[in-house]
Amino acid sequence: MSLVICKGLSKSYGDKQALKQVDITLNAGSPIALVGPNGAGKTTLFSLLCGYISPTSGDVSLFGHKPGSAALLGRIASLPQDAALDPNLDIISQLSFFATLQGYSNKAAKAEALRVLGLVDLVDSAKQKPKALSHGMAKRVSIAQALIGSPELVLLDEPTAGLDPANAKKIRELVKSLSGNTTFIISSHNLDELEKLCDQVLYLEHGQLRHSVSMNESQHEDYLTLTMQHCDPQALIEAVLNLADISSIEERQSNQFLIKHNSEQVYAIEIALLNLLKDKNWQYKAILKGRTLEEKLFS
Numbered sequence: 487m488s489l490v491i492c493k494g495l496s497k498s499y500g501d502k503q504a505l506k507q508v509d510i511t512l513n514a515g516s517p518i519a520l521v522g523p524n525g526a527g528k529t530t531l532f533s534l535l536c537g538y539i540s541p542t543s544g545d546v547s548l549f550g551h552k553p554g555s556a557a558l559l560g561r562i563a564s565l566p567q568d569a570a571l572d573p574n575l576d577i578i579s580q581l582s583f584f585a586t587l588q589g590y591s592n593k594a595a596k597a598e599a600l601r602v603l604g605l606v607d608l609v610d611s612a613k614q615k616p617k618a619l620s621h622g623m624a625k626r627v628s629i630a631q632a633l634i635g636s637p638e639l640v641l642l643d644e645p646t647a648g649l650d651p652a653n654a655k656k657i658r659e660l661v662k663s664l665s666g667n668t669t670f671i672i673s674s675h676n677l678d679e680l681e682k683l684c685d686q687v688l689y690l691e692h693g694q695l696r697h698s699v700s701m702n703e704s705q706h707e708d709y710l711t712l713t714m715q716h717c718d719p720q721a722l723i724e725a726v727l728n729l730a731d732i733s734s735i736e737e738r739q740s741n742q743f744l745i746k747h748n749s750e751q752v753y754a755i756e757i758a759l760l761n762l763l764k765d766k767n768w769q770y771k772a773i774l775k776g777r778t779l780e781e782k783l784f785s
């Protein structure tokens with residue numbers, strides 16, 4: 487059964503149409519990214535999936551049930567963008583309270599609270615109040631809250647926004663490690679991060695679903711993305727065009743080149759490219775099969 491099905495999903499706030507006729511079918515598995523510019527409708531889509539708001543028209547179902555229905559209790563959870571912790575309660579009390587709302591006994595709720603704090607590496611902060619936590623720690627506590635009861639679907643709205651690289655990495659690693667049993671839908675503006683984490687990317691713009699991109703497709707594309715340490719772009723372009731089976735090469739950003747080829751044997755192209763770089767003593771930073779997520783979404 488599909489995890490999420492949206493059919494003709496639209497949402498208006500007064501005369502502002504935030505989502506327009508969105509059709510999405512998502513299956514359980516690797517993390518799914520939701521991207522789009524500010525105001526594209528990402529939070530509105532999350533709020534509809536969680537049942538916080540109702541659609542103006544169209545249908546949405548999760549595991550075959552309407553959002554907010556009792557059958558979904560404990561199966562889905564979300565970290566809203568502006569999630570706030572209660573300043574008056576210590577962390578373990580807050581998380582235990584949320585576990586009791588899911589039906590845990592007091593004792594089991596405390597054990598579950600400690601388990602999820604362990605997942606975000608914050609057991610030592612269990613007795614602290616939110617004001618003693620850094621922004622990154624507070625975000626990790628909110629993520630822990632979303633993981634209570636091991637839900638099958640977790641929606642994370644900008645989970646790493648404003649976090650330092652070390653905290654952001656911890657969150658990425660956690661998402662990766664839990665992805666076998668839980669499907670995450672992650673909204674973020676950080677394309678590099680999503681590229682590392684997600685297999686499928688949904689791109690919303692002006693309330694419409696513009697693209698649904700599978701990251702795995704890259705292996706079947708006729709592209710290589712070459713990033714150089716530094717180089718003479720014109721010399722590189724001329725030399726690459728002289729290799730066999732190259733259709734085009736363009737510098738898309740400083741030191742980053744998109745190479746299109748027409749060979750069935752991508753390894754042959756990669757080897758020819760590496761030999762060229764070795765012969766010329768040109769230092770490269772990375773060769774990526776296919777195109778970057780940014781290229782897929784915006785070119």
Ligand SMILES: Nc1ncnc2c1ncn2[C@@H]1O[C@H](COP(=O)(O)OP(=O)(O)OP(=O)(O)O)[C@@H](O)[C@H]1O
Pocket residue numbers: 499502503504522523524525526527528529530531
């Ligand atoms: N409660 C509301 N009342 C009126 N308009 C709203 C409301 N919530 C959102 N909007 C509008 O709907 C559109 C979509 O907003 P939404 O918050 O879903 O976008 P977003 O993609 O999450 O943006 P961001 O990346 O800035 O978080 C925006 O134009 C926003 O101003």
